[in-house]
Amino acid sequence: MLRSVGSRGARVRDGATGAWSGRFVGPLLAATVLVVGCTATLLTAGTLRSDQRESAARVMDQRTSVARGAVAGEAGRYRSLLQAVAAGLGTNIRITATDFAAASAPLESAGLLGVSTVAFVVPARTEAVARTEAFWRARGATGLRLAPNGTHAEHYFSIFQRTLNNGTPATAGIDVASSAEGTAALVESRRTGRPAVSDTYVLLRDRGIPPDRQQLSFLFAAPVFASATLPGRFPEFQGWVALGLRGQDFLGGVLGAASQGLLDGELYATNGDGRRVRVAAYDAPGGRDLVRQATFPVADRQWTLVTAADSRNLPGAHTSLPLIVLAGGLSITSMLACLVWILATGRSRARAQVLVATEELRTAEAESRRQAGLLGAIMASLGDGVGVVDESGAFLLHNPAAKALLGVPEDVDGPGEWQQHYGLFRPDGHTPFPVEEMPLVRALRGESSDGVEMIIRNSHRPDGLLVSVDGRPLDANAAGRHGAVAVFHDITELRRYETDLAVFAGVVAHDLKAPLSVIRGHCETAADELADAPEGPEVFEARTALDRIANSVDRMAALIDTLLAYTTSRDAPLKLGTVRLGPLVADVIEQRLAGPRASGPPPDFYVGPLPDVHADAAMLRHVLDNLIGNALKYVPAGRHPRIDVTAQPGPPGWTRIEIADRGIGIPDEDKPNIFESFHRAGTAAGYAGTGLGLAICRRIVERHGGTIGVTDNPGGGTRFHFTLPLAVTAPATGQAAGDRAALDRALAERAAVEESTPAPLSGVRPAAAAAVPPRTPGAERAGTA
Structure with a gap:
């Protein structure tokens, strides 16, 4: 009896202990999960918010850089335009009102924000004011009245004026000497011979308006020097072209467009005495929790642009992702706590498994949300289109900009359907873009590509859009597979x-x-x-x-022909066909020898076997004529001209043409830019040229799909090389030897004609046939050219 009562009491105590355990262990574990989950959620939301602040700082830096570039670029453009007008006036010894009107007319349509007037200003001492007035009246300044202001020894009068931006016309004859700032800019410009910018002041023409409408302004001045009429004479100073720039109008127009109304701006100018003066300000909506400052030179002055913005207004810098993560994390944590409370009384192994699985799920979900949100924010904020495909060509991602460029809302799998689905054509607008040449397809093969141009024209974009595409392969994953990414740039307006x-x-x-x-x-x-x-x-x-x-x-006629060739080389349609390089080179050499040359030894030509190519004969002739002509022209005095024209194997289906000479050579620092428009090497000083010949050659070669380059010739001089596609049909047997024989006969005939002519008018004797000794390819490679 006593033992039975004791056993029942033990069971009661065990039951009470179990009830106690079941009653408090579950809530304790649930509270623990709730605290841990809330802490993790708050930390994650805080991290996302910190990332947003860093993103806002980066966006602010980018916007400030764009705004600084816009303000500095516009100021530089005004200075360049003013310098161009001054240079144009300097070509006339007798500057008239008509000359000034013609030179300044382009400024009407140049969109010069804040510019009030552009004027031609001349100096005059006090005793010469009357003569100066009569002089410029005779040059077309009808009704000109010069009104000296003050007791200055020298006055500066505006003779001709053009009012811009629909401003009120100003009266000519104003004496700039009444403004110390404008006078200092004119004097500095005349002293240095370069454009100068004045300290800030109120323009003379604005001093009559109410003070609340007056703006701090600048005077841009560029000196005008007339070309010397006799050899050995220095250019003669004629006056200045002066431009008045209102600071507030300038900053408001430029910064409003550059920042899209997202940035506040303040423009400061450092005067000649070192003082920094606040010139203008531009206000955008919102607060000012981000502030940046950028200083840049304008002529001989330093300007400072201070920008500020509200981070909440910057694109991609403020999203609701932290709130979403916070709400989602708290919801998930609450559900997990409830689940733990329900399962807390179960077996410990099951409880441990549920807790581990729940923790892993929570961590993976938080990481997935963070990465997806960050990637989405980045892709949505990009202005260029981005497309990503897997190893099979199926699209994984198209950002909003890419969908807007393509115009087609849905994607298709497989590169074979891209051309027809999206409407991809070559830049001519008619030829379908080959699938194997598409940047994404090339990137899937492991090839990178830059600047591939194509037309997008489909039912959603009937007018077509010209884009430039860059393609890159993605790194291979653990399975050895890889994808590709392409970036689209809209270049329709640029082209x-x-x-x-x-x-x-x-x-x-x-x-x-x-x-x-x-x-x-x-x-x-x-x-x-x-x-x-x-x-x-x-x-x-x-x-x-x-x-x-x-x-x-x-x-001048030669320069015009060069400009026409420069235009034609890019825009004229290609007339492709089989071109025999041997006869074409022989004809170019014969024409060069038939023309006038500088006195000296006759040139020595070597032409190796040349294949047939698939090209436009007229444009290819221009390339050969330019390169051979340069080899004959850029030769130091007293050196025997030698030119080698050879062909080397290129990539499958291509040939590499090389033209080597013994000329003056090209310095290494000029080689990267030698094919740019209007660029001339320093060693070319003293030789006639426009700086467009090699730029034309590059355009023509690239339009044929080839490349062009330049290296030093081991024997001294320069070696140019370019690639061309081979003709479909192979040349007939003995064709190269026949081409060389035709060239030898042409040179021999030219020599015989010249020997029978006692004294050619040009004083130049072309090379005889004997001047073209037989050479071996080994000699050519040794640099004998």
Whole structure:
């Protein structure tokens, strides 16, 4: 009896202990899970918020860089335009009102924000004011009245003016000497011969308006020097081209467009005495929790741009992701706590398994949300289109910019359907873009590509869009597979702008040829009239002047032809066909030898076996003529000209043409830029040229799909090389030998004709056939050219 009562009491105690354990262990574990989950959620949300603040700082830095570039670029553009107007006026010895109107007319459409007027200013001492007034009235300044201001020894009067931005026309004859800041800028510009910017001040024309409408402004001044009329004379100073820039209008227009209304801005200028003056300010909506400062030079002054923004207004810098993570984390934590409380009374192994699985799930989900949110924010904020495919060509990602560029809302799997689905064409707009040449397909093969241009035209984009695509392969994963990524840039407006400029250049060049022909004809007529005139100083001087005019006309005509070739090399359609390089090179050499050359030893040519290529014959002739002509022209005095034209094997289906010479060479620092437009090497000083020949060659070669480059010739001089696609059909047996024989016959005939001519007018004797000794490819590779 006593033992039974004791056993029952033990069971009661065990039950009470179990009830106690079941009653408090579950809530304790649930509370623990709740605290841990909330802590992790708060830490994750805090980390995301910190990342947002860092992202806002990066976006602010980028926006400030863009705003600084816009302000500095616009100021630099104003300075360049002003310098161009001054240079244009300097070409006239007698500057008239018509000359100023023509030179400053382009400024009307240049979109110069904040610019009030552009004027031609001349200096005049007090005793010469009346003479100066009469002088410029005779040059077209009708009604000009010079009004000296103050007792300055020298005055600076505006003679001709052009009002910009629909401003109120200002009266000519204003004396800039009444402004110490403007006077200092004019004096500094004349002293240095370069454009100068004044300290900040209120323009003279604005001093009559109410003070609340006045703005601190700048005066840009560029000196005008007339070209020397006689050899050995220095250019003569004529005056200045001055431009008034209102600071507030300038900053508001430039910063408003550059920042898209997201940045506050303050523009400060450092005056000549070192003081920093606040010139203008631009206010955008929102607060100012981010502030940046950038200083940059403008002519001989330093400007400082201070920008500020509200991080909440910056794109990609403020999202609701931290709140979403916080809410989601708290919800998940609450559910986990409830689940733990329910399962807390179960077996310990099951409870441990549930806790481990739940913790792993929570960690993976938080990491997945963080990475997905960060990637989504980055991709959504990009202005360029981005597309990612897997190893099979199936699209994994298209950011909003890419979908907007492609125009087609849905994607297709497999590269074979891309061209028809998205409407991908070559830049001509008609030829379907080959699948194997698409940047993403090349990237899947492991090849990188840059600047591949294509047209996107489909039902959603009927007008078509020109894009530039960069393709890159992605790193292989653990299974050895990889994908590819492509970045799309919309270059439609850029190409349209370049095309308009090219058409404009072509039209202007054609229109310039007519007056040149008239000038040339008048020169020849005058020369004929002077042929029978008795010799004398006046007749000699007139003939010399006519020769100078004729030479200048010839140089101008050559420059126009070069500009036309520069335009044609990019825009003219290719007329592709099989071209025999051997006869083409022989004809180019024969034409070069038939023309005038500098006195000296005849050139030595070596032409190796050359294959047939698939190219535009006329454009390829221009490339060969330019490179061979350069090899003949850029030769030091007294050196024997030698030119080698050879062919080397290139990639499958291609050939590599090399033209080596023994000329003056190209310095290493100029080689990367030698094919840029208007670039001339330092060693080319003293040789005639426009700086466009090699740029034209690069355009033509690249339009054929090839590449062009330059290296030093081991034998001294330069070795140019370019690649071309081989013709489909192979050349006939003995064709290369026949081409060489044709070249030898042409040179021999030229030598025989010249030997029978006692004294050619040009004073140049082309090379005889014996001047082309047989060589071996080994000698050519040794650098004998």
